[in-house]
Amino acid sequence: MPEAPLDADDPVYLAAHLQERLAQDPRIYEPELVVTVEGDRVVVAGVVPTPERQVAVTSVVREACPDHEIDNRTTVALYGAPAPPERIT
Amino acid sequence: MIRLAAVGDVHAGVDSAGRLRPRWHELADDADAFLLAGDLTKGGEVGEARVLADELSELGLPVIAVLGNHDHQAGKPDDVSRVLGDAGVMVLEGETVRLDVRGTSVGIVGAKGFAGGFEGAMATEFGEEEMKAFVRHTRERAEAIDRELALLEADIRVVLMHYSPVRDTLRGEPVEIFAFLGSYLLAEPCDRAGVDLVLHGHAHRGSPAGRTQGGVPVRNVAQPVIRRPYRVFALDPEPESGSRLRDDRNDARASV
Numbered sequence: 001m002p003e004a005p006l007d008a009d010d011p012v013y014l015a016a017h018l019q020e021r022l023a024q025d026p027r028i029y030e031p032e033l034v035v036t037v038e039g040d041r042v043v044v045a046g047v048v049p050t051p052e053r054q055v056a057v058t059s060v061v062r063e064a065c066p067d068h069e070i071d072n073r074t075t076v077a078l079y080g081a082p083a084p085p086e087r088i089t
Numbered sequence: 090m091i092r093l094a095a096v097g098d099v100h101a102g103v104d105s106a107g108r109l110r111p112r113w114h115e116l117a118d119d120a121d122a123f124l125l126a127g128d129l130t131k132g133g134e135v136g137e138a139r140v141l142a143d144e145l146s147e148l149g150l151p152v153i154a155v156l157g158n159h160d161h162q163a164g165k166p167d168d169v170s171r172v173l174g175d176a177g178v179m180v181l182e183g184e185t186v187r188l189d190v191r192g193t194s195v196g197i198v199g200a201k202g203f204a205g206g207f208e209g210a211m212a213t214e215f216g217e218e219e220m221k222a223f224v225r226h227t228r229e230r231a232e233a234i235d236r237e238l239a240l241l242e243a244d245i246r247v248v249l250m251h252y253s254p255v256r257d258t259l260r261g262e263p264v265e266i267f268a269f270l271g272s273y274l275l276a277e278p279c280d281r282a283g284v285d286l287v288l289h290g291h292a293h294r295g296s297p298a299g300r301t302q303g304g305v306p307v308r309n310v311a312q313p314v315i316r317r318p319y320r321v322f323a324l325d326p327e328p329e330s331g332s333r334l335r336d337d338r339n340d341a342r343a344s345v
Contacts, residue, residue, distance in 0.1 A: 029100070029132045029159060032293045047293060047313040049131075052104040078316040079112050082119060085092055085321040088286050088306050 006064045011037035021064050027056040043071040051076050091190045094319040095310040097126030097290020101141040109144040112318035117149035120321050121190045126290035126310050127157025127251025138169040142176035152178045153186055155199040157251035183233030193326055196243030200234050202252035202275045203227040206268030227272045235278035244326035246284040253289050257299020258309035262292050276301040285324055
C-alpha cells in the first residue's frame with residue numbers, strides 16, 4: 001500500500017526521514033541506503049539484493065516525495081565467482 | 090585442513106527464489122561446512138525463510154546459521170529458526186555445534202550478538218531503563234558465547250555472529266554508527282578462549298578483515314562486502330591441540 005508523502009521542508013530532515021522509510025518499508029527493509037536531497041532532487045545510493053527491490057526504492061521515494069526528481073543510484077548485489085580459499089593463520 | 094564457507098546478509102525474500110541456489114551449487118566441492126552470518130531474510134517473515142530453506146536444500150554439506158536483526162523484524166525469530174531447522178539448517182543462539190571433518194573436530198559457537206560500541210566510544214548500563222536494556226542484551230549474548238567457549242574442546246574453534254566484535258571490520262561505515270554495528274563485549278570471550286576465527290556480517294560498507302585485541306582473526310562476510318556467493322576459509326588444527334571431545338555438552342552434532 002502506498003505511503004503518504006513526507007512533510008519536511010528542510011532537505012537534511014527530509015533525507016533522514018527518507019532513510020527511515022527505506023529502512024522500514026517492507027518492500028525494501030534496507031537501513032544502510034544513503035539518501036541525500038539536493039534542491040528538488042533525491043539521490044539514493046547503496047546495494048540492494050534484487051532488481052525488484054531496486055525498483056521498489058524508486059516507488060517508495062516517489063510516494064514520499066512526489067514533487068522531487070529521483071536519482072536511484074542503488075546497485076544490485078554483485079555475485080562474482082567464488083574466490084580461492086583464504087588460509088587462516 | 091578444513092574449509093569453512095561463509096556469507097552473511099543474503100536478505101532472502103520471495104524475490105530471491107531460484108536466485109541463490111545456482112550460486113551455491115559448488116559449495117560441497119569447495120567447503121566442508123557452510124556458515125550463514127545472520128540477516129538470512131529480508132524482514133523475518135516465515136515465507137522468506139521458506140524461500141531460503143528451499144535455496145539451501147540438498148547442498149550436500151552441513152549448514153550452520155545465526156539470525157540477524159532483519160530476522161527479528163517481523164517479531165517471529167523462532168518461526169524463522171524453526172522453518173530453517175526443519176530444512177536441516179542448524180540455527181544457533183548461544184549454542185554450539187560440533188562437526189567431525191575427516192577426523193578433525195570443529196566447534197562452532199553461534200550467537201547473534203548485538204550493539205553498544207567499542208572501548209572509548211560505547212554505551213554502558215547506566216541511566217534510563219531503555220539504555221540499560223540495550224547494553225544488557227549485548228552483555229547476555231556475550232556471556233552466552235563465553236559459557237559455550239569455556240566448555241568447548243575441539244581441534245578448531247570458530248565463533249559465528251551477526252554483529253561485529255571489532256572496529257577493524259567496520260572501516261568504511263560512518264564512524265557515527267559503529268556503536269550500532271557491534272560491541273567489544275563480543276570480542277572479549279573470543280580472546281579469552283583463544284579461538285581460531287570469528288565470522289560476522291551486518292556491516293555492508295565495512296571491511297573484510299581484522300583482528301581482536303588478542304590477535305584472533307575476524308572476517309566480515311556480509312555479502313555486499315565480499316561480493317561473492319561466499320568466502321572460504323582454510324584452517325589447520327594447532328599441532329599441540331588435543332582431539333579429545335567432550336560428550337556432556339553441545340546442542341547439535343554432525344559428521345562430515
